[in-house]
Amino acid sequence: MLQSISKNIISVENRIKNVVTQNGMLHRVSYPKLIAVSKKQPEEKIDECLASGQRVFGENRVQEAQKRWKHLRAEYQDLTLHLIGPLQTNKAADAVALFDVIEVVDRAKLAKILAAEMERQNRHLPCFVQVNTGEEPQKAGVMPGEVDEFIRFCREDCGLDVVGLMCIPPADEEAAMHFALLREMAKRNDLPELSMGMSSDFEEAIAFGATSVRVGSAIFGAREQHL
Ligand SMILES: *Cc1c(COP(=O)(O)O)cnc(C)c1O
Numbered sequence: 001m002l003q004s005i006s007k008n009i010i011s012v013e014n015r016i017k018n019v020v021t022q023n024g025m026l027h028r029v030s031y032p033k034l035i036a037v038s039k040k041q042p043e044e045k046i047d048e049c050l051a052s053g054q055r056v057f058g059e060n061r062v063q064e065a066q067k068r069w070k071h072l073r074a075e076y077q078d079l080t081l082h083l084i085g086p087l088q089t090n091k092a093a094d095a096v097a098l099f100d101v102i103e104v105v106d107r108a109k110l111a112k113i114l115a116a117e118m119e120r121q122n123r124h125l126p127c128f129v130q131v132n133t134g135e136e137p138q139k140a141g142v143m144p145g146e147v148d149e150f151i152r153f154c155r156e157d158c159g160l161d162v163v164g165l166m167c168i169p170p171a172d173e174e175a176a177m178h179f180a181l182l183r184e185m186a187k188r189n190d191l192p193e194l195s196m197g198m199s200s201d202f203e204e205a206i207a208f209g210a211t212s213v214r215v216g217s218a219i220f221g222a223r224e225q226h227l
Pocket of ligand 1: 197
């Protein structure tokens with residue numbers, strides 16, 4: 001098992017490097033960052049992932065992440081934890097205390113509360129604005145038509161350190177047009193970071209300029225449903 005997870009990481013890292021090379025992107029300042037999405041994975045697999053040297057992880061639930069990572073933080077001081085799932089305002093304080101990057105800023109009320117918490121805790125975390133590129137009613141994220149104003153609001157009115165945009169394309173559509181749209185929105189707002197691409201499409205996302213990819217099952221295998 002140990003071998004399989006470190007093998008998977010090496011394989012994903014190699015695929016990332018290959019896309020960068022094949023697309024003539026070697027001028028990039030750095031390779032896209034691999035965020036290992038550890039949600040709903042058993043502890044043994046996380047341990048194996050840590051043992052293989054991976055330090056950047058993504059979680060989509062605050063409580064689950066607290067249980068798993070609070071004690072590991074003491075042991076691994078170079079961890080970087082990304083919150084990649086919808087955040088309720090009543091969990092904002094816990095999220096600011098635990099995570100290093102908040103990828104899911106998507107509404108004014110949340111932006112304000114996050115900003116106040118960061119001030120209170122003196123933890124000014126980099127943030128991503130999540131965009132609902134497919135305008136799906138059930139999905140989180142700012143609508144594309146509201147992105148520019150929302151980014152301005154987060155930066156100027158709330159003082160959040162917005163570094164980039166994040167999206168989860170609709171499952172049943174070509175991801176490429178969503179990646180292209182996100183890139184365009186980031187560019188016109190002078191945002192350097194793009195969090196896009198998962199196990200099934202991270203190579204394509206990188207070709208469209210992803211600076212970080214969020215990969216779960218390609219590293220850990222299928223998630224346990226009961227967790
Ligand atoms: C679960 C999840 C991922 C990882 O998905 P895989 O298909 O397992 O790679 C990436 N991003 C978000 C926001 C997720 O919730």
